Amino acid sequence: MTPAGPLLPMPTPELVMFDLDYTLLRPSDQFEAPGYVRTGARFGLELDAAHWPLAEHAAYAAARERRRRTGLVHDDGLLPVIAHAIIEGLGGGPPGAVEQTAAAIVDAWGRAENFGLYDDVLPCLGVLRSAGVRMALVSNALGHGLEEVVAHFALDDFICAGVSSASVGVVKPAAALFEAVLVSLDVAAAAAVMVGDSVEDDVKGALACGCGAILLDRNGRVSGAPLPRIESLAELPAALSI
Numbered sequence: 001m002t003p004a005g006p007l008l009p010m011p012t013p014e015l016v017m018f019d020l021d022y023t024l025l026r027p028s029d030q031f032e033a034p035g036y037v038r039t040g041a042r043f044g045l046e047l048d049a050a051h052w053p054l055a056e057h058a059a060y061a062a063a064r065e066r067r068r069r070t071g072l073v074h075d076d077g078l079l080p081v082i083a084h085a086i087i088e089g090l091g092g093g094p095p096g097a098v099e100q101t102a103a104a105i106v107d108a109w110g111r112a113e114n115f116g117l118y119d120d121v122l123p124c125l126g127v128l129r130s131a132g133v134r135m136a137l138v139s140n141a142l143g144h145g146l147e148e149v150v151a152h153f154a155l156d157d158f159i160c161a162g163v164s165s166a167s168v169g170v171v172k173p174a175a176a177l178f179e180a181v182l183v184s185l186d187v188a189a190a191a192a193v194m195v196g197d198s199v200e201d202d203v204k205g206a207l208a209c210g211c212g213a214i215l216l217d218r219n220g221r222v223s224g225a226p227l228p229r230i231e232s233l234a235e236l237p238a239a240l241s242i
């Protein structure tokens with residue numbers, strides 16, 4: 001398979017750092033329109049799935065505004081803000097029911113069983129491991145802990161280190177997260193590559209630390225961006241000259 005982006009392939013790194021959510025982990029439909037409608041119904045809300053695009057847009061805006069105020073501090077309040085924005089965007093209802101629905105969604109986000117691995121994850125990790133590349137997790141962990149995720153998906157054969165914003169206290173793109181992994185594994189920044197789905201958090205954050213970075217653009221939304229970019233982890237080995 002041919003890498004989709006420019007600037008690829010790059011030299012094989014010593015270390016590949018992966019983002020979790022929407023990179024390795026696929027959230028279930030619990031966190032999309034059907035799940036919100038189901039959860040809302042448990043508390044008497046009649047949410048309208050047809051409003052999902054607008055609700056999602058409102059959630060992005062609310063998250064951006066929240067981060068503008070909090071800066072790069074790890075923020076356990078972000079998920080409730082996103083859940084509230086989506087519920088209101090889907091029609092909302094009495095404040096108590098909205099609150100209960102949001103709390104149930106936030107609780108569900110904290111459990112690994114509500115996520116799956118994308119189909120391309122294990123084959124990719126296997127190829128990288130065979131090539132002698134070490135792998136680590138760098139996550140703005142909202143809800144689920146890294147140890148729980150590694151255990152639940154039996155990733156311990158592949159992942160040799162992990163750093164989450166919950167433990168470091170700041171979120172990507174802050175350098176402290178990337179540097180914590182590099183220091184713990186004694187790898188130079190130039191010998192590491194970050195792979196994630198966020199241009200701001202994963203790609204720009206890693207580049208600012210002197211690491212390489214590849215955007216995983218699963219939905220092809222960022223085509224044309226002047227940065228190394230793949231649309232599937234099946235493309236990653238070739239993108240890393242493996």
Ligand SMILES: [Mg+2]
Binds near residue numbers: 019021023196197
């Ligand atoms: Mg992500």
